[in-house]
Amino acid sequence: MIKFLTNNRHVIEKILIVILVTLFTVFFIFALFNQPLHNNELQALAVNHLDKTGVTNRVTAVLLNYRAYDTFIExxxxxxxAIAVLPYILDTPILTFKLQEESQVLLIAKVFIPLTIIMAGYLLWIGSSKPGGAFQASALLAGCLVLLSLANVQVIDFTKLRYRLFMSSGLIAFLAVAALLYLQSMSFLTFPVELAGAIILVIEFFATFAIALILFLCFESINKGHA
Incomplete structure (x- = not known):
């Protein structure tokens, strides 16, 4: 019996995986079709109190006001x-590249990066009232850094302390806001109505740069063969 299990270990593992996935799928479908119908009470409640969030975009209101605690954890x-990936980047010698003016990637970077930065700023600002915000803006900024990296232009040196602080700035801003609000109202992440819009904008501003650098850090890890 033991010899049989040893010789057919891979087949048995595949069968067990298929069985587990099948059971999970059946359970998920069963649970999905047996959920009680709801009357969108939470949606109505969120919409009716939108004027107290400091923003008019429902998504931004949910992420940074109604469920600010979740975004804080994110x-x-x-x-x-970043902490997990950073050691692999620091172990790699920093290379100095010589720019080639005829590089097509560099030409594309020169044309599109200024426009992309403007678009990122617009998305950050408009996020309070329309689709946009820190995550979208940071994705555009990270794309700019990736494009520069592909053009052999080194703009970020992760061995410098300031860039690590930038990657921490989103969480630091959130912690600072939470601490100040707690000292004022003795409640965790409860934004005053008159300051909610400004607080959300400050958090999103720092989060934009932090997330952009972390996304670029992950790309550099993959690009250098450490992922």
Whole structure:
């Protein structure tokens, strides 16, 4: 029996995986079709109190006001990813590249990066009232850094302390806001109505640069063969 299990270990593992996935799928479908119908009470409640969030975009209101605690944890997860990836980048010697003016990638970078930065700023600003915000803006900025990296232009040196602080700035801003609000109202992440819009904008501003650098850090890790 033991010899049979040893010789057919890979087949048995595949069968067990198929069985587990099948059971999970059946359970998920069963749970999905047996959920009680709801009357969108939470949606109506969120919409009716939107004027107290400091923004008019429902998504931004949910992420940074109604469920600010979840977004706070997300920033912490981003920072944990950076901490996990950073040692691999620091172990790699920093290369000095010589720019080639005829590089097509560099030409594309020169044309599109200024426009992309403007678009990122616009998305950050408009996020309070329309689709946009820190995550979209940071994705554009990270794309600019990736494009520069592909053009052999080194703009970020992760061995410098200031860039690590930038990657932590989103979480630091959130912690600072939470601490100040707690000292004022003795409640965690409860934004005053008159300051909610400004607080959300400050958090999103720092989060934009933090997330952009962390996304670029992950790209550099893959680009250097460490992922």
């Amino acid at each position: 920033f912490a997860v981003f920072l944990c990813v």
